Amino acid sequence: MHIRFTKMQGAGNDFVVLDATRQPLTLQREQLQRLGDRRFGVGADQILVVEPSTKPEVDFRYRIYNGATGEEVEHCGNGARCFVRYVREQGLTDKDVIRVETVNRLLELRQAPDGRVTVNMGEPAFAPADLPFDPKALSPRAKHGVDVWSLPLPDGREVEIALVSMGNPHAVMRVDDVLRAPVAEIGPIVESHAQFPRRVNVGFMQVVARDQIALRVYERDAGETLACGTGACAAVVAGIRLGWLDAAVEVQTRGGQLRIEWAGPGQPVMMTGPAQTVYQGEIEL
Numbered sequence: 001m002h003i004r005f006t007k008m009q010g011a012g013n014d015f016v017v018l019d020a021t022r023q024p025l026t027l028q029r030e031q032l033q034r035l036g037d038r039r040f041g042v043g044a045d046q047i048l049v050v051e052p053s054t055k056p057e058v059d060f061r062y063r064i065y066n067g068a069t070g071e072e073v074e075h076c077g078n079g080a081r082c083f084v085r086y087v088r089e090q091g092l093t094d095k096d097v098i099r100v101e102t103v104n105r106l107l108e109l110r111q112a113p114d115g116r117v118t119v120n121m122g123e124p125a126f127a128p129a130d131l132p133f134d135p136k137a138l139s140p141r142a143k144h145g146v147d148v149w150s151l152p153l154p155d156g157r158e159v160e161i162a163l164v165s166m167g168n169p170h171a172v173m174r175v176d177d178v179l180r181a182p183v184a185e186i187g188p189i190v191e192s193h194a195q196f197p198r199r200v201n202v203g204f205m206q207v208v209a210r211d212q213i214a215l216r217v218y219e220r221d222a223g224e225t226l227a228c229g230t231g232a233c234a235a236v237v238a239g240i241r242l243g244w245l246d247a248a249v250e251v252q253t254r255g256g257q258l259r260i261e262w263a264g265p266g267q268p269v270m271m272t273g274p275a276q277t278v279y280q281g282e283i284e285l
């Protein structure tokens, strides 16, 4: 099969974007993995597929696959911003506000005149079942009235995590110095911990000021990426609930800066950041 693709990036989190609005596109897991493969394919953290909407009140359907495994996932924040740029650049819409359905959310996306994109990422959720997280024999400890969990690691150590679902699952931990954080060591252990039956994205957050954090994320199926949009939302929401952060926070990632705003329970998280087309190409799968 011969397909056209667009390579995009948002804060260094990179994507292969495919248009399934003009022709149906059903790719097998191996084909998605090939697209995501940096040596034998194009290379991307995630594959994004733009489909026609299935509901009258939304403009498109947005499907996300982790590039390394071809596994479909629920949400991708940096991808959502690239999605907006893509549908406008490809002439699929000229709307300034675009409504998109994902597997489990409705997103509202806006492109600003400076090219940055703001996404209404939906409301966060915190119950173990929302991720899912299986508490087994653990009980949470309350900090500022918020549950934090001491997760036992196989070697006897424990890490303290806050649980946040942004539609996809996140475990967030606070570190003193993000540059020295054990992302490559602890990230994969927590990602595949038996208490996360669908595995989890793992965030390492350094609080720099009440309106600024530095963040690294070990993404489920992708390893450490240069930025993770849902990870940035999850970290800021966790930091606000725990009393460390104000309602609007600049998030410094290795690939760029994101702005995250959350007004508190019952409110959606708003994310603003860059999105860019890198190149277009064709590949035989």
Ligand SMILES: N[C@@H](CCC[C@H](N)C(=O)O)C(=O)O
Residues within 6 Å of the ligand: 013, 045, 046, 066, 073, 074, 075, 076, 077, 078, 079, 168, 169, 201, 219, 220, 221, 222, 225, 227, 228, 229, 230, 231
């Ligand atoms: N890069 C993303 C998140 C992509 C999905 C994630 N790896 C998962 O498995 O949930 C983002 O920008 O949010």
